[in-house]
Amino acid sequence: MATFEPHNNRYSQEDVQRILQLAIARQADDQDKEFSYELLSEIAGELDISPDCLQLAERDWRSQQSEIQQRKAFDAYRLSKFKKRLGNFAIVNTVLISINFLATSGHILVLPWSLYILLFWGLKVGLDFWNNFHTKGEEYEMAFQKWYRKNQLKQTANTVLQTANTLVNRWFKALQI
Structure with a gap:
């Protein structure tokens, strides 16, 4: 096996x-391997990273993780809304096509009016699909x-309501004494 010899001794x-x-990725045999804060501090110390800098980096990392969550x-909310719209589309258009089919006595050659509804609503559902699953860009961010x-x-409203509810309950309990 060839040994690694660095081409230069300086890295950005x-x-x-x-x-x-x-x-670190190669060394970790187990993806669930966790490191303690003490070990993280020790690694940072070896790299001449100050404890304050490490704490700021950890805070930034937590903020990023929160935003990712x-x-x-x-995305899950948008997917559930899309599924609901898709379900509504399928149910309503199935009923309309069935009514149209029954009203024309099963004649397929007659251009069904329900086809227009299906096509225009289908266009809307297609655009919703594109907007929901296109997760980059200014519209998504907005x-x-x-x-x-x-x-x-x-x-915030739930917190205020819970606090108000707690205060009212305490007030009623105080009145009962």
Whole structure:
């Protein structure tokens, strides 16, 4: 087996990050292998990374993970809405085509009026499909931000309602004494 001899002894920060990332990926036999914060601190110390810098990096990483989870939740929400629209499309158009078929006594040569509804609504469903599964670009980002703000508002409203409910319950308990 040939030994690795480096061509130069200096690497850019980006090169160091890539090399270490590849080395860690190759060393980890088990994908579920976890590292303690102490080990992370020790590795950072060996690389001359200050504890403050490590904490800031960890905070940034947690923020990124939170956003990734939010985006997954948003994508799941969009998928469930799309499935509902697709189900509505299938049920309504099946009924309309059946009514049209029965109204024309099964004559296939008659151009069914329900076909127009199927085609125009199908165009809308196709565009919805494209918009839901095209997850890059400004429209996606705007839709995500709108959904995120709406969810934050719901969470804030729920927190306020729970707090108000708790205060009212305490007030009623105090009155009963």
